[in-house]
Amino acid sequence: xxxxxxxxxxxxxxxxxxxxxxxxxxxxxxxxxxxxxxxxxxxxxxxxxxxxxxxxxxxxxxxxxxxxxxxxxxxxxxxxxxxxxxxxxxxxxxxxxxxxxxxxxxxxxxxxxxxxxxxxxxxxxxxxxxxxxxxxxxxxxxxxxxxxxxxxxxxxxxxxxxxxxxxxxxxxxxxxxxxxxxxxxxxxxxxxxxxxxxxxxxxxxxxxxxxxxxxxxxxxxxxxxxxxxxxxxxxxxxxxxxxxxxxxxxxxxxxxxxxxxxxxxxxxxxxxxxxxxxxxxxxxxxxxxxxxxxxxxxxxxxxxxxxxxxxxxxxxxxxxxxxxxxxxxxxxxxxxxxxxxxxxxxxxxxxxxxxxxxxxxxxxxxxxxxxxxxxxxxxxxxxxxxxx
Ligand SMILES: Cc1cc2nc3c(=O)[nH]c(=O)nc-3n(C[C@H](O)[C@H](O)[C@H](O)COP(=O)(O)OP(=O)(O)OC[C@H]3O[C@@H](n4cnc5c(N)ncnc54)[C@H](O)[C@@H]3O)c2cc1C
Numbered sequence: 001x002x003x004x005x006x007x008x009x010x011x012x013x014x015x016x017x018x019x020x021x022x023x024x025x026x027x028x029x030x031x032x033x034x035x036x037x038x039x040x041x042x043x044x045x046x047x048x049x050x051x052x053x054x055x056x057x058x059x060x061x062x063x064x065x066x067x068x069x070x071x072x073x074x075x076x077x078x079x080x081x082x083x084x085x086x087x088x089x090x091x092x093x094x095x096x097x098x099x100x101x102x103x104x105x106x107x108x109x110x111x112x113x114x115x116x117x118x119x120x121x122x123x124x125x126x127x128x129x130x131x132x133x134x135x136x137x138x139x140x141x142x143x144x145x146x147x148x149x150x151x152x153x154x155x156x157x158x159x160x161x162x163x164x165x166x167x168x169x170x171x172x173x174x175x176x177x178x179x180x181x182x183x184x185x186x187x188x189x190x191x192x193x194x195x196x197x198x199x200x201x202x203x204x205x206x207x208x209x210x211x212x213x214x215x216x217x218x219x220x221x222x223x224x225x226x227x228x229x230x231x232x233x234x235x236x237x238x239x240x241x242x243x244x245x246x247x248x249x250x251x252x253x254x255x256x257x258x259x260x261x262x263x264x265x266x267x268x269x270x271x272x273x274x275x276x277x278x279x280x281x282x283x284x285x286x287x288x289x290x291x292x293x294x295x296x297x298x299x300x301x302x303x304x305x306x307x308x309x310x311x312x313x314x315x316x317x318x319x320x321x322x323x324x325x326x327x328x329x330x331x332x333x334x335x336x337x338x339x340x341x342x343x344x345x346x347x348x349x350x351x352x353x354x355x356x357x358x359x360x361x362x363x364x365x366x367x368x369x370x371x372x373x374x375x376x377x378x379x380x381x382x383x384x385x386x387x388x
Contacts, residue, residue, distance in 0.1 A: 004035055010096065015043040021054065021202055021296060023209050048165055050199045051075075051083050054206035064207035066217070066310045071203070072196050079181055084171040114257035118157060118291060125158035133172055140187035147249075147260040148334040153191070154258065156292035159198065166195050201300035204310055211299055214280055216308035220388035224308075224380050226278040235367050236271055237285060239339070242358070242366035244351060245325035246270050248338035255338070257291035266324045268305035273318045274373040276380055279306035307381065315381035318374050325351040339363070 007015055015036065020029065029045075036043045047053055055064060057074050065071035119128055132153040136143070143151025158164040170181075170192055177184040181192065205211055216222055234240075239247035239254065249263035259267070264286075271282045283302040287293045303309025307317075329335055332350035336343045341361045342350055349357065358365055 003032060004039075007041065010098065013042065015041070016046070017043070018046050018048040019054065021049065021205050023212050048167075049162070050166060050202050051170075052078065052199075054203060057203060064203060065200070066204070066208070068197065068200050068311045071200050072193065075196055075199065076181065081174075081179055084167050084174070086165070086167050086171065114255065114291060117256055122158075122163055125155065125164040128158070129153065129155055129164065129169060129172060133176060136187075137173060137176070137191055138185055138187040141190040142187070144190070145262045145328055147252075147263055147329060148337070152261065156294070156297075157258070160292045160294035160297075166198065169195060197300075198294075198297055201296040204300060205296040208310075211303070211309075212295070216279075216306075217303055217310050218308050218312065220385050221306075221308040221381070223384035223387045225383070226380075227276045228278070229275075232275055232367050233277065233281065235364070236267075236275065236277075236282075240364050241270075242364040243270070243321045243325075244332075244335045244339060244342060244353070244363075245321050245329060248329075248335045251338040253286075253289050257289065259290070262324075262328055264301055265305050266319055266321055268302055269313070269319045270321055272302075272306035273315075273377040274321075274368055274370060276373070276377050279303065279308060316378050318377060320370060320374075322351050322370070 003015075015032075017029070017032075020026065033043065033045075052075070057065065057071060057078065059065060059070070059074075065074065119125065132155065136151055136153070140151060143149045153169075155164065155169060159166060159169070173188050173192060174181060177188045181189075183189075204217070208217065211217055232241075235242075236246070236250065237254075239250035241247055241250075245263070246267050249259055249267050252263070253259040268279070268282055271277050272279045279302045283298055286298050286302070287295070290298070300309060304312045307313050307315040325332075325335070329351075331347045332342075332345065335350055336345075341363045342353065345353060345357070353361075353363065355365060357363075
């Protein structure tokens with residue numbers, strides 16, 4: 001094995017590595033551990049992506065949790081500030097200059113305007129975190145659902161890529177709350193809750209490997225007879241469905257590589273329920289388009305929206321995109337920002353423009369009827385349940 005020869009060649013005394021998630025990654029690491037055990041070489045592993053060892057938060061019956069609220073309760077019960085002991089200054093051991101083939105790699109990033117909109121590296125990530133904690137976190141519980149306000153941290157790409165850790169985020173937030181994780185400022189506590197969602201989905205991925213293999217968590221949903229219509233799929237991807245809030249959200253992702261959480265739920269539910277398309281297609285398109293693409297959170301979010309996952313929305317609870325639009329983008333400012341064709345429309349019509357105005361502005365007619373498609377989805381889920 002290459003890693004082993006490399007280790008021996010340089011006469012190292014210990015191999016250090018961070019635990020990863022996922023079937024293949026895990027079996028690779030197990031192989032390495034076995035090899036090192038066999039040769040009596042030492043290695044040390046760390047859990048850096050989440051606070052607790054994956055799979056270690058368990059029910060009284062010693063089972064992994066599959067519902068978020070009790071998982072969070074247990075997570076909070078087990079929380080100890082020592083878990084955030086990350087400010088220790090490690091002294092580097094003697095340096096060795098290693099030969100490397102790094103120059104053979106082509107690091108020229110494609111000319112992608114999505115990349116230039118994000119700060120680079122750890123220093124950039126810390127700057128974003130600092131700014132969010134200083135100016136926004138205390139209002140997070142009120143502002144987090146309103147896409148035009150930008151009331152969330154936008155720290156997700158840095159967490160997904162391992163540039164910043166969830167430990168760092170929680171520690172810095174708790175410093176503003178007297179290191180209290182149970183009570184205090186509602187915005188701070190709500191924000192930490194969201195980071196616990198991330199921990200929850202990573203635990204699901206660890207404890208239920210089927211979700212990494214394209215399988216739904218709720219097995220009966222494998223019987224759903226999903227539709228496929230190429231022109232509808234393209235309209236959804238390109239922000240041309242004729243539903244302004246859906247189209248604005250998809251255009252936000254296509255332009256910035258990021259989408260607001262509320263809108264991720266709205267577009268994913270529209271895709272899997274109203275369009276009745278297989279959640280795996282939407283999940284894949286998100287992974288290809290998002291800068292914060294993260295397997296466990298993306299899979300968890302898609303399966304939640306499709307009602308195929310853990311703790312999922314019941315299949316008959318289907319968001320109406322027009323109601324969502326009126327509730328969370330009341331004046332249509334978000335729609336206007338991403339759909340310039342509609343920028344002069346009044347808030348009274350922007351959520352559902354009349355047919356003649358659409359034609360005039362070259363904005364598409366709706367690709368489907370909301371009422372009919374809702375009933376079609378409920379029927380498909382009911383049938384799948386009956387077969388199971
Ligand atoms: C269909 C769908 C797909 C998603 N795909 C991804 C993805 O690929 N990568 C990703 O990081 N998140 C994903 N999410 C979760 C969530 O939408 C994003 O984490 C969030 O929008 C990132 O913005 P933020 O950093 O401003 O979040 P904030 O609101 O500031 O939250 C702080 C951090 O908490 C975590 N977090 C927040 N909400 C969730 C959540 N619902 N589930 C898991 N973690 C959460 C994220 O790491 C986030 O950066 C998805 C959600 C849905 C519904």
